[in-house]
Amino acid sequence: MNPDPIVEPAAKDSASVPLAASIVCADGIRPLATEADIRVLIEAGAFFWLDLAGGGQGAERALFLARLGLDETEIAWAERFGQTGRMVISRQKLRAVTWIAYGFEQLEEIHVLGTQQWIVTIWNGDSITLEEIREHFAERAGELAKIPYHAAAILLQLLLGTLQRGISELDGRLQRLRAQLDEAPDDIDFVTLAARLQKLHGAWSNIDRYGSAVRMAMIGVEALPGIDPRAAAELNDYADQVEDAERRLHERSLWGSAIIQDYATRIAQRQGEQINRLTIVSVIFLPITFLTGFFGMNFDWLTKALGSLHAFIVLGILLPALCVAATIVWFRRRGLM
Numbered sequence: 001m002n003p004d005p006i007v008e009p010a011a012k013d014s015a016s017v018p019l020a021a022s023i024v025c026a027d028g029i030r031p032l033a034t035e036a037d038i039r040v041l042i043e044a045g046a047f048f049w050l051d052l053a054g055g056g057q058g059a060e061r062a063l064f065l066a067r068l069g070l071d072e073t074e075i076a077w078a079e080r081f082g083q084t085g086r087m088v089i090s091r092q093k094l095r096a097v098t099w100i101a102y103g104f105e106q107l108e109e110i111h112v113l114g115t116q117q118w119i120v121t122i123w124n125g126d127s128i129t130l131e132e133i134r135e136h137f138a139e140r141a142g143e144l145a146k147i148p149y150h151a152a153a154i155l156l157q158l159l160l161g162t163l164q165r166g167i168s169e170l171d172g173r174l175q176r177l178r179a180q181l182d183e184a185p186d187d188i189d190f191v192t193l194a195a196r197l198q199k200l201h202g203a204w205s206n207i208d209r210y211g212s213a214v215r216m217a218m219i220g221v222e223a224l225p226g227i228d229p230r231a232a233a234e235l236n237d238y239a240d241q242v243e244d245a246e247r248r249l250h251e252r253s254l255w256g257s258a259i260i261q262d263y264a265t266r267i268a269q270r271q272g273e274q275i276n277r278l279t280i281v282s283v284i285f286l287p288i289t290f291l292t293g294f295f296g297m298n299f300d301w302l303t304k305a306l307g308s309l310h311a312f313i314v315l316g317i318l319l320p321a322l323c324v325a326a327t328i329v330w331f332r333r334r335g336l337m
Contacts, residue, residue: 019055020127021064023048024134026142035060038067042117047145049119049137049155053127061122068120070113078111078122085210087217089235091225092116094152098210100159101166102129107203110159114152116226121155133158149227153234160241163207167248170200174255181263188263197256204249211246214239280331287323291315 021032023041025048032038032050041048050068055061065075077095087096094114099107100123110123121130136158137144137151144151180188218239222232295315 017054017124017126019060020051020053022051022053022127022134024051024138024141025049026138026145029134029138032064035063035067038064042068045117047117047141047148047151049121049134049141049151051127051130051134052120052122053125053130055124065120065122068118074113078113078120081109081111081124083109083111084213085206086213087210089149089217089221089224094149096156098156098159099206100125100129100162102162107163107206112152112156112159114148114155116148119148119152119155121159129162130159133162147228147231149231150234153231153238156238157234157241160238160245163245164241164248167245167252170252174252174259177259181259181266185263185266193263194260197253197260200249200256201253204246204253207242207246207249211239211242214242284324284327284331287327288320291320291323 023030023032025041025046027046038050050064052061052064062075062079065078070078083097085097085099087098088094092115094112096112098110098112100110101107102125108123108125108129110121113120113122133155137155140154141151144154177188177193218236221227221235222229
């Protein structure tokens with residue numbers, strides 16, 4: 001029996017996930033049929049969140065981004081996955097590369113770009129993953145539309161919530177692994193476990209670097225033109241939440257490392273015990289091996305002198321038995337058995 005997965009990277013083929021474009025605004029949530037509908041939303045002046053999920057290998061997503069007014073450089077950034085976590089806040093745009101979690105089995109990179117008129121998220125996963133987040137955002141969209149950076153901060157906090165829930169799920173998996181180590185350590189695949197814990201450490205490293213980028217982005221955020229005090233407060237709160245997630249993930253990484261160390265220690269102890277048993281057995285039978293070798297030599301004087309039945313009983317049976325018994329008594333008095 002293998003342990004529960006600790007953490008796995010997103011294993012889905014983004015090319016196989018069709019593009020799903022959703023608009024979230026004060027009027028609710030609705031799918032976006034074509035990229036031309038974006039121009040209607042912009043001309044209406046209503047603040048909205050455009051979520052582009054899947055479609056990683058198609059040109060359709062780029063058309064949506066172009067309709068938002070993004071230039072080629074920004075589109076290239078939005079569609080380039082495998083980036084280091086980062087955040088940049090300017091007077092005109094907020095840009096972030098962060099992650100969402102499917103439980104904690106998979107981490108999915110997501111790109112967030114926010115302006116005074118809209119927010120767009122670009123990622124390669126299944127749109128249904130953010131269904132609950134879209135509902136929460138839609139309930140607040142009417143008020144959030146008044147302060148765009150406030151809306152971006154709330155969305156980032158909702159996305160981070162998937163990671164926080166994933167870490168809580170990870171706690172349960174580590175607890176079950178700890179119990180399995182106590183009850184059935186032989187069922188644990190050490191190589192697989194070590195590889196998964198290495199991925200957990202990698203996830204913590206990513207979040208740690210992202211936390212540093214977020215803290216750097218928050219320096220003097222209150223002084224930026226167009227930043228409402230409530231938006232600045234929410235952004236700073238988000239930075240605190242990222243730091244908390246990084247701390248929690250680091251603790252779980254250390255916990256996992258401790259489990260690996262305990263498992264390795266137990267394996268070493270068991271191997272040492274087996275070696276000790278083999279050594280004791282070898283020492284017990286060492287006198288018999290010596291006697292067998294000595295009396296097995298084919299010298300004439302030896303074979304003629306020890307050719308009687310009494311000699312066989314005394315030297316071939318009683319003497320080896322006494323040697324074994326004496327060795328066992330000696331080991332027990334030494335506390336080795």
